[in-house]
Amino acid sequence: MCGICCILSFSVQPCIDVLKGATLHCLKRRGPDSSHLLIKSGNDLGYQCLFLGQVLHLRGLLTPQPIEDKSSNIFLWNGELFGGVHVESMDNDTQVMLHHLSSCNSESDILSLFSTIQGPWAFIYYQATTHCLWFGRDFFGRRSLLWHFSSDLEKAFCLTSVSALVPEPNNYLWQEVPAFGIFRIDLKACAASKQVLLTWYPWKSATTDYITKDISQGNVDEMTAFPKFVSVVRSETGLCLTAPVVPLNRTLPSSAEHQCTVSTTKATAQDLQIFLSDKHRKKLVHQLIEVLDKAVKKRVKCLPQCTDPSRTPMQAPKSLERRANIAILFSGGIDSMLLAVLANRHIPLKEPIDLLNVAFIMKGQNQQTGSGKTQSRQKLPSELLTCPEHSETLDIPNGALFSSFNVPDRITGRAGLKELEAISPSRTWNFVEINVTLEELKEMRQQHINHLVQPLDTVLDDSIGCAVWFASRGIGVTNSNGERQPFTSMAKVVLTGMGADEQLAGYSRHRIRFNARGLEGLVEELGMELGRISSRNLGRDDRIIGDHGKEARFPFLDEDVVSFLNSLPIWDKVDLTQPRGIGEKLILRAAAKELGLTTSALLPKRAMQFGCRIAKLENSNEKASDKCKRLHSIST
Ligand SMILES: *[C@@H]1O[C@H](CO)[C@@H](O)[C@H](O)[C@H]1NC(C)=O
Ligand SMILES: *[C@@H]1O[C@H](CO)[C@@H](O)[C@H](O)[C@H]1NC(C)=O
Ligand SMILES: *[C@@H]1O[C@H](CO)[C@@H](O)[C@H](O)[C@H]1NC(C)=O
Numbered sequence: 030m031c032g033i034c035c036i037l038s039f040s041v042q043p044c045i046d047v048l049k050g051a052t053l054h055c056l057k058r059r060g061p062d063s064s065h066l067l068i069k070s071g072n073d074l075g076y077q078c079l080f081l082g083q084v085l086h087l088r089g090l091l092t093p094q095p096i097e098d099k100s101s102n103i104f105l106w107n108g109e110l111f112g113g114v115h116v117e118s119m120d121n122d123t124q125v126m127l128h129h130l131s132s133c134n135s136e137s138d139i140l141s142l143f144s145t146i147q148g149p150w151a152f153i154y155y156q157a158t159t160h161c162l163w164f165g166r167d168f169f170g171r172r173s174l175l176w177h178f179s180s181d182l183e184k185a186f187c188l189t190s191v192s193a194l195v196p197e198p199n200n201y202l203w204q205e206v207p208a209f210g211i212f213r214i215d216l217k218a219c220a221a222s223k224q225v226l227l228t229w230y231p232w233k234s235a236t237t238d239y240i241t242k243d244i245s246q247g248n249v250d251e252m253t254a255f256p257k258f259v260s261v262v263r264s265e266t267g268l269c270l271t272a273p274v275v276p277l278n279r280t281l282p283s284s285a286e287h288q289c290t291v292s293t294t295k296a297t298a299q300d301l302q303i304f305l306s307d308k309h310r311k312k313l314v315h316q317l318i319e320v321l322d323k324a325v326k327k328r329v330k331c332l333p334q335c336t337d338p339s340r341t342p343m344q345a346p347k348s349l350e351r352r353a354n355i356a357i358l359f360s361g362g363i364d365s366m367l368l369a370v371l372a373n374r375h376i377p378l379k380e381p382i383d384l385l386n387v388a389f390i391m392k393g394q395n396q397q398t399g400s401g402k403t404q405s406r407q408k409l410p411s412e413l414l415t416c417p418e419h420s421e422t423l424d425i426p427n428g429a430l431f432s433s434f435n436v437p438d439r440i441t442g443r444a445g446l447k448e449l450e451a452i453s454p455s456r457t458w459n460f461v462e463i464n465v466t467l468e469e470l471k472e473m474r475q476q477h478i479n480h481l482v483q484p485l486d487t488v489l490d491d492s493i494g495c496a497v498w499f500a501s502r503g504i505g506v507t508n509s510n511g512e513r514q515p516f517t518s519m520a521k522v523v524l525t526g527m528g529a530d531e532q533l534a535g536y537s538r539h540r541i542r543f544n545a546r547g548l549e550g551l552v553e554e555l556g557m558e559l560g561r562i563s564s565r566n567l568g569r570d571d572r573i574i575g576d577h578g579k580e581a582r583f584p585f586l587d588e589d590v591v592s593f594l595n596s597l598p599i600w601d602k603v604d605l606t607q608p609r610g611i612g613e614k615l616i617l618r619a620a621a622k623e624l625g626l627t628t629s630a631l632l633p634k635r636a637m638q639f640g641c642r643i644a645k646l647e648n649s650n651e652k653a654s655d656k657c658k659r660l661h662s663i664s665t
Contacts, residue, residue, distance in 0.1 A: 030635055031094065031191045032056030032083035032575070033105035033174075035153045037162065037475065037543050039076050039220050040183035048081065053194030055480055059190060059575040062086040063093040067103060067154065075098045078155060078162065080105055085578055087521065092121040098131045101157040107172050107190055108150025109580075112588070114142075130154055136213075137268055142228055143211055144271040147588045148570075151206075161380055164188055166213030168232055168273050169528075169586050170563020173208040173571040175484065179568035182223060182258050186214075191572045193480045193525035194583045194661075203484045207565035210270055212261075213408030227261040233269035234276045273588040275558045280598045281548055296610035296631045301622045304615060314619045317593060323618070324587030325371040328524060353459060356383035356520035356579075358500050359642050360438040363444030363614060363621055364526025366629040368444075368584060369596035370621075372524065381457035382520040384449075386442040388434040389465045389643045434464045439642035445629050452625050461516055467646060470495060479660045481572040491660050492638035493566075494573050496526075498639075501581070503575040521579050525564060528585035531558040532594050533614040534603040535634040540613070543605040552599050559591070609633040 034048065034056055049439025057064060062267060069078040082094025082105050095105050110122040114129060126146075133139045139154075149171030162463025163280040166174050177187045192203050206212070210231035219225050255261075306313050355372055359365045365384075439462065445461045474495060482494040530536050534543075534555060545552040567583075574581040584590065594602065597616075605612045610633040621630035638644040638653075647659065 033087055034081040034189040036079040037186040038184050044297040055191045055193050056083045061086045061578045065093050067095050076216045092123045096127055099125055102131055102548055103532060105153040107439045109148040110277055112147035113145040134520050140268055140270050160217040162214045162216055165209040166206055169385045170567045172209030173568040175203045176206050178256050178259050180256050194483055205568045211255055226260045226625035228264050228664045229261050230264050230270045231269055232492055234272045263433040273599050274591045275595050277595045278598050280550050282600055290430050296608050300611050301619050304619050313625055317616060318620050320593045322371050324584040325589050326375045328582040329372050329585055331373050350661055351380050353381040353383040353520045356518045356523050357384050358525045359384035359442055361441035362632050363617055363629055364529040366445050366626055367621055368524050368526055369449055370624050381459050383459045383461055383520050385461050385503050387463040387496055387641045388436040389440045389641055389646050436642040439590050441632060459507050461505040461507055461518055463499055465499045481576050482569055482660055485569050486656050488651045488655045488657045488661055491657040492643045496641050496643050497570055497573045501579055502577050522582055523574055523579050524582050527583050531562055533617055535613050540605055623635055
């Protein structure tokens with residue numbers, strides 16, 4: 030993860046107040062390993078560009094940013110090349126990208142480069158010969174990039190990975206750069222016309238599809254309130270980027286054959302067996318395992334071993350032990366379990382894997398912890414276990430339920446750990462229990478999280494933002510040989526299961542949609558979800574996780590995984606006539622079963638904000654889509 034920033038102005042003095050104080054601090058936290066500033070200016074140019082690069086070193090030799098080539102092209106890169114162009118294990122992908130960009134002679138060369146590469150990215154590229162500034166985010170928007178237009182043309186324009194909130198009234202209203210394509214500004218022309226014209230190159234799919242539709246119907250201008258001197262136009266040349274995934278298969282079943290299978294009320298392993306008894310489906314399940322396995326492999330390989338002395342773990346006497354290089358946001362649910370099982374295949378056995386499990390203390394539970402003598406289960410808040418039938422299968426030790434941090438995700442997390450230990454007993458699995466109190470939540474939200482969540486601002490963004498921030502920070506307690514020890518995860522790479530629910534109908538809204546509008550409605554909903562995942566989730570999660578100097582990686586959003594799932598008709602992926610815990614993400618559950626998972630393969634989806642109990646912590650009367658007032662207070 031890196032923090033990148035570019036400030037463009039059409040005055041003699043570069044405008045650097047954006048970089049004073051808090052925003053610079055936020056950028057530095059993302060990229061603690063190197064910091065450089067480069068200013069492009071000149072009286073004859075009519076514009077000034079300031080480039081700032083904060084680098085988190087992950088592979089190859091440390092390459093400070095911004096980097097400049099012999100022709101004075103300047104490049105800022107916050108991304109990972111996982112495919113499309115070749116990167117040797119010791120190469121730095123920033124250099125490789127600039128090398129390719131340097132040899133681009135035309136717009137279409139640049140577009141075909143960004144159409145070819147796979148992996149998450151946000152970039153800013155200054156092409157010296159043409160006086161053009163290019164920037165954008167990958168197809169899914171897996172890396173954050175914000176923009177801001179000042180009301181004053183002289184100060185013009187700023188791009189940054191993350192920005193601090195500033196007290197009202199302010200001139201800095203930030204928006205996420207839409208992940209709808211990439212953009213180009215002709216700086217010389219803008220300086221001459223006193224207008225900022227953004228040329229937009231949209232993503233295009235091979236066939237008509239939701240993605241193309243969204244783009245051609247949605248006008249970028251309308252999404253954002255730009256000052257008068259700014260406009261966005263589609264490239265006159267009609268040039269586009271090629272979408273890196275195949276379009277969603279919208280075929281609906283023609284016969285009743287796929288419409289409705291036996292509907293049971295409780296998910297059982299036998300249902301998965303039935304699904305797998307179909308030879309064709311079994312083949313699909315194995316193809317899914319294969320493609321997901323490759324996606325995980327790419328994301329856990331070629332990492333620097335963690336030898337940086339400034340990142341020493343808290344438990345000093347054990348520091349000689351090997352440290353984990355990979356951590357997983359871990360609820361014990363099916364998505365995180367699959368990631369753990371697959372990561373286990375590719376990470377050397379002697380290296381631990383950190384499983385980050387977050388819990389927020391439950392309201393009114395503080396007092397009960399101490400005095401928990403003979404409380405009966407009936408006295409527990411009914412929402413403790415969203416799905417009571419699973420509490421039985423999970424074998425919760427007597428009394429454990431009374432600890433205030435035993436939220437649903439903690440309980441499933443522990444059960445998941447047991448399954449992983451059974452599958453890979455010689456691996457050290459660091460199950461990191463991250464307990465967060467209300468006081469700590471309030472303090473960290475004010476100091477850090479509210480800056481990172483913006484420009485998003487709902488109650489849901491707040492809940493998930495806070496939960497992911499504490500989880501990915503990785504400070505908690507582990508239990509080794511019955512002894513509790515403070516533990517800090519040092520892993521720079523954090524795997525998350527993001528994207529599985531959007532593609533495989535994991536959310537309750539999918540069931541609502543299916544019940545109301547059948548398979549057609551469901552397919553439509555799924556098509557839309559992937560199209561908006563950048564603005565709903567990914568920019569935010571990248572800012573949140575990046576704040577710890579760590580990098581989020583999303584195997585379920587690997588281009589090949591998405592293409593595979595998109596190519597399948599809906600009935601081979603999910604069956605919402607089946608109960609919760611089986612019908613949603615059915616193909617994934619079958620894959621989990623084939624990989625040896627048992628209980629976790631049948632856990633119903635539980636949204637993170639409920640699983641870790643943050644949603645109940647402060648104000649349970651709010652709706653998830655309400656604007657969150659708590660995000661707006663900033664510490665001075
Ligand atoms: C990576 O960056 C270093 C400098 O940080 C440079 O010496 C090396 O040549 C680069 N590797 C590639 C493949 O560009
Ligand atoms: C964290 O919560 C768990 C319950 O899940 C509890 O057993 C543990 O003692 C707590 N640790 C701390 C440091 O509060
Ligand atoms: C969609 O799925 C159907 C049924 O499996 C298949 O026949 C068709 O070829 C698929 N379409 C695409 C574009 O993959």
